[in-house]
Amino acid sequence: MKEQTMKEKMLRGSAWMTAGSIISRILGALYIIPWYSWFGSDKLQANALYTKGYTVYSIFLMIAISGIPSAVAKQVAHYNSKNEYGVSKRLFKTSLVALFILGAVCTLVFWLIAPWISQGDPRMVSIYRSLALALLIIPSMRLLRGYFQGFQDMAPSALSQLIEQFLRIIYMLLATYITIKVMGLPFEAGVWQSTFAAFIGAVGGTLLLVGYYLKHKKRLDKLVSQSNDQLKITNATLLKEVLYQALPFIFIACAMSMFNLVDQFTFPVIMQQAGAYSMAQINALYALFAGNTNKLIMIVVALSTAMATTAIPLLSEAVAKCDSTLMKKQLLESLELLFFVMLPAVFGMAAVSRPLYLVFYGYEATGIFVLAISAYVALAMGLFNVLGSLLQGIYENKQAIKYTAWGLGLKLVLQYPLTLWLGVFGPLLATGIAMSWASYLMLRFLYLKYNLPTGQLQVNVNKMFMVALLMFGVTLLFVGGYYMIFPGNSRWSALVSLSLAAGVGGYLYLLACFKLGLVQRILGTKVTSKLQKIFRWK
16 A cells, blocks of 8 residues: 555656646747747747757756755655654755855856857847846745655646746747837847746746745644654754755756757857858757757656656655665656656657647758657657656765766767767767666666666566557558648648647557556556546457
8 A cells, every 4th residue: 555655646746747847848849830930031040049048048047956946855755754844844944045045146147157158149148148037036936846846746836837838938929029020120139038038937937836835834834833843953954965965966957958058069160160061050950959859859858857856755755764665666667657658759759750840840851850860869868867866866866976977978979970970960869879878877776786676677668669669650651641642741731640640659559558558557547447438448
């Protein structure tokens, strides 16, 4: 019963976080359809500026957050499992003050150094400064999410994520339309409004979380009043503890952005050596893989982020209770769920790369091929993300940092030769190989140190892989057949093709996994019975 309860917590939490992350990512991809068209012939240049701004901003955001929200979720779950809710509350308040100060400092630094990191492009200075304003609010918002996650309550995090994204996109589209289409200003003005939208979204997400906290304050205070109050820990010690746990989170989170930052600063230099490319051509190629396709594959990567966010507090709780059996079970179930969701998502996206790209960006032969390759890289990114989080969840922080650093080092080694050889595909392959290597090292460490019984996991993953390949083949044939019957590259035709292909592929994968018993094992009896009623399976 205890183990089943933990599994239900993971599935319920993953469902909330997955829904929030996926819907948020889909919204973040859908806005590109009108936004992209409004810039006309400057669309790739606008997207390149936007992507460059967000790549550097994400590094500052990780520094401003410093991994504290994830660390707080981890430590809150740790103390809650010991019935020390009073300690959890003090930890939250102390961290909130520290994170607000750190966010203000990062805002000031980002604002001041904007001219130095603009790579000689004055347009980037104003874009960086518009993004700097969001750093005042987002750290506090993320900390509130982490506090609720420590209680295994993922609903406020998911809902605030949706509100943040919704308000950001609404402002972004309205401001861009008025700036470009009504006022007729240069495309740089539209990009500035688009990046400033991050501040607007952060305000909305924070207000929702504050409201949720006030609504549940009595319940939280009641838990505090019933605490054991046996642990005597000062606020300074709590802050040091959180900062120590936060370092691996910030390093791994920054590493994800550092992979993109390597592309941003090395791709133009390498491509200039590879041939007679103008800066406009290089920016257009950069926008294809770092901007256009990256927005789409991050929908898939968001699945792994949701699972990682859910697994961390559950693992921390198992470690706090010194339950090694439950810890091993949680590790294996997290990996099993990851492959169950990621394999069909990755192979499915690769199979529908043509209609998917057409729906969002219109026809671009190179972009379609880039998206297909990027889809496979998303699997390596997701596995890297989850394994790094699992290591931190069981307090193997040094190993998480070490293997992440090795992966980043391999990326730097491979970046030049692969980009010189393969052009726009080189950075993608360098990232995929580097993250796969780091993931292998992390998985090998978990297997050797904790003697994980991976036999059944390997059998189930092999089954999932074969089913995903079957789904890939059928979906690819379906898309190919559709375009033989209905040739052309219209957006509406692509939407019909995408919807039908996704429906056929998704149903085939679930049905095959149900027949093999994978749905029952991984998703549990409740979800299985619901699927049986919906699809009338026996």
